Amino acid sequence: MAPHPSRAPASQVTRETEQSFPGVSDDEVTCVASAPPSPTPTPGDRAEAEGSGCRAGSRKLRARRGGRSRPKSELALSKQRRSRRKKANDRERNRMHNLNSALDALRGVLPTFPDDAKLTKIETLRFAHNYIWALTQTLRIADHSLYGLEPPTPSCEELCSPDGGSPGDWGSLYSPVSQAGSLSPAASLEERPGLQVPASPTCLHASALAFSDFL
DNA sequence: TAGGCCATCTGGTCCT
DNA sequence: AGGACCAGATGGCCTA
Numbered sequence: 001m002a003p004h005p006s007r008a009p010a011s012q013v014t015r016e017t018e019q020s021f022p023g024v025s026d027d028e029v030t031c032v033a034s035a036p037p038s039p040t041p042t043p044g045d046r047a048e049a050e051g052s053g054c055r056a057g058s059r060k061l062r063a064r065r066g067g068r069s070r071p072k073s074e075l076a077l078s079k080q081r082r083s084r085r086k087k088a089n090d091r092e093r094n095r096m097h098n099l100n101s102a103l104d105a106l107r108g109v110l111p112t113f114p115d116d117a118k119l120t121k122i123e124t125l126r127f128a129h130n131y132i133w134a135l136t137q138t139l140r141i142a143d144h145s146l147y148g149l150e151p152p153t154p155s156c157e158e159l160c161s162p163d164g165g166s167p168g169d170w171g172s173l174y175s176p177v178s179q180a181g182s183l184s185p186a187a188s189l190e191e192r193p194g195l196q197v198p199a200s201p202t203c204l205h206a207s208a209l210a211f212s213d214f215l
Numbered sequence: 216t217a218g219g220c221c222a223t224c225t226g227g228t229c230c231t
Numbered sequence: 232a233g234g235a236c237c238a239g240a241t242g243g244c245c246t247a
Contacts, residue, residue, distance in 0.1 A: 218245105
């Protein structure tokens with residue numbers, strides 16, 4: 001799914017202006033900011049803070065400042081608060097963009113059919129996990145055949161899950177179908193016709209065959 | 216229209 | 232103090 005750059009700015013602007021607590025003085029803002037953590041500071045919380053030590057605190061603060069520059073400093077305070085929030089938002093946005101870039105890079109090395117099909121975030125992570133596991137198994141086979149060792153013969157149940165048993169969350173992209181060499185769509189992707197990821201081979205020998213097909 | 220996915224904002228917490 | 236990380240909330244877009 002392609003990102004929609006047009007929608008972001010609108011919500012940004014509205015949310016930013018919405019969150020500036022109109023009608024709340026900066027004394028209150030200061031008190032709330034320095035109050036013990038409360039998940040969602042309700043108006044009641046703010047009133048409570050105002051009713052207790054916050055007033056006295058701000059009086060002290062004003063006395064220390066000389067009590068003359070109140071309007072200016074309040075303005076500066078709220079400006080500073082907004083600017084800090086804005087900076088934090090920018091950082092968070094960048095952080096998420098970096099995360100998405102890494103996810104895209106990961107998608108780039110995962111085989112999908114068709115090539116331009118885009119896995120969702122969760123699908124990418126799950127498939128990468130399973131893909132790595134399947135490659136590991138393939139290498140193990142290669143090692144064993146290289147040195148003339150008897151290939152291990154784990155059960156298909158084991159092979160269906162990197163954890164050697166219950167597929168669990170990570171197994172949701174696995175095809176439990178045991179058709180040797182089949183690249184059947186993974187379970188959770190069956191609802192997305194046209195998009196297939198190479199399911200983890202259900203048997204070790206199939207694994208080698210299957211992966212030599214798409215690697 | 217409901218549900219899935221996504222981007223963004225936000226406040227809290229931890230770390231440097 | 233400031234930055235990184237996280238999880239919850241919100242709203243937009245898309246598809247069945």
